[in-house]
Amino acid sequence: MPAIPQIDPTSGAAPEIQPDLPITSANITPAFDPNEVTVVYILGGPGSGKGTQSANLVRDYGFKHLSAGDLLREEQNREGSQYGDLIKSYIKDGLIVPMEVTVKLLENSMRTALDSKDKQSRFLIDGFPRKMDQAVFFEQSVCPSKCTIFLDAPEDVMLERLLERGKTSGRSDDNEESIKKRFKTFIETSMPVVDMFRQEGKVVSVSALGSIGEIYTKLVEELAKRGISPTK
Ligand SMILES: Nc1ncnc2c1ncn2[C@@H]1O[C@H](COP(=O)(O)OP(=O)(O)OP(=O)(O)O)[C@@H](O)[C@H]1O
Ligand SMILES: O=c1ccn([C@@H]2O[C@H](COP(=O)(O)O)[C@@H](O)[C@H]2O)c(=O)[nH]1
Numbered sequence: 001m002p003a004i005p006q007i008d009p010t011s012g013a014a015p016e017i018q019p020d021l022p023i024t025s026a027n028i029t030p031a032f033d034p035n036e037v038t039v040v041y042i043l044g045g046p047g048s049g050k051g052t053q054s055a056n057l058v059r060d061y062g063f064k065h066l067s068a069g070d071l072l073r074e075e076q077n078r079e080g081s082q083y084g085d086l087i088k089s090y091i092k093d094g095l096i097v098p099m100e101v102t103v104k105l106l107e108n109s110m111r112t113a114l115d116s117k118d119k120q121s122r123f124l125i126d127g128f129p130r131k132m133d134q135a136v137f138f139e140q141s142v143c144p145s146k147c148t149i150f151l152d153a154p155e156d157v158m159l160e161r162l163l164e165r166g167k168t169s170g171r172s173d174d175n176e177e178s179i180k181k182r183f184k185t186f187i188e189t190s191m192p193v194v195d196m197f198r199q200e201g202k203v204v205s206v207s208a209l210g211s212i213g214e215i216y217t218k219l220v221e222e223l224a225k226r227g228i229s230p231t232k
């Protein structure tokens, strides 16, 4: 993994990361062939229900679920990780960890799944890409996505869900202060990514209001319109 610039210890400011190479379609071949590997992103605000709906999609569509947040938390807790402190600080502040770390964790997980006995090649990537640089870099250097599921919910609903989850989740960012920061990051940094994919006609948007079952029913209907059907 390339060297990761560190947080400024005095101000706590996040470093700006630039990819080593200027990204042009001329100098990058994706690591995975999109004819052999399917990537679907699931995005939405914090607490919109990405993890919850992902569990349904994994059950019915045969996806391998890769949550960028879960991978970062695992890496944060891995003994000897050089990124542990950096990830911890970014997550608490609701900031986006430098993309080199997250993309590498995702790519490694995809490679492991593809090399496994089951040769899993359909990936549901949860909570990624959340920043334009990640989106462009992943699409060009790892694998172009098939589509993006977008779960749309208002902040008051998401806040209530996250505060409830925070009673038991043990997550350092399930508190009101971190949640507000996460909402800000979502609006300012992540929504432009959704808008970019929407302009490309690649977003399947579903209201994330209502019961888990009601939302899932709508999601299945919308995916069917795109020719994506359950495998079970
Ligand atoms: N439709 C729903 N109605 C009520 N509660 C829900 C609904 N969907 C999810 N929840 C609950 O809301 C909380 C947040 O859901 P979930 O963890 O799936 O969101 P998320 O989008 O993955 O959030 P994050 O971005 O923080 O990881 C969980 O406690 C979950 O059980
Ligand atoms: O691509 C990503 C995805 C996530 N993060 C950081 O992790 C937390 C938690 O993510 P969840 O999806 O809510 O589990 C998020 O707020 C970011 O700080 C990231 O940096 N990059």
Ligand SMILES: [Mg+2]
Residues within 6 Å of the ligand: 050, 051, 067, 069, 127
């Ligand atoms: Mg989640």
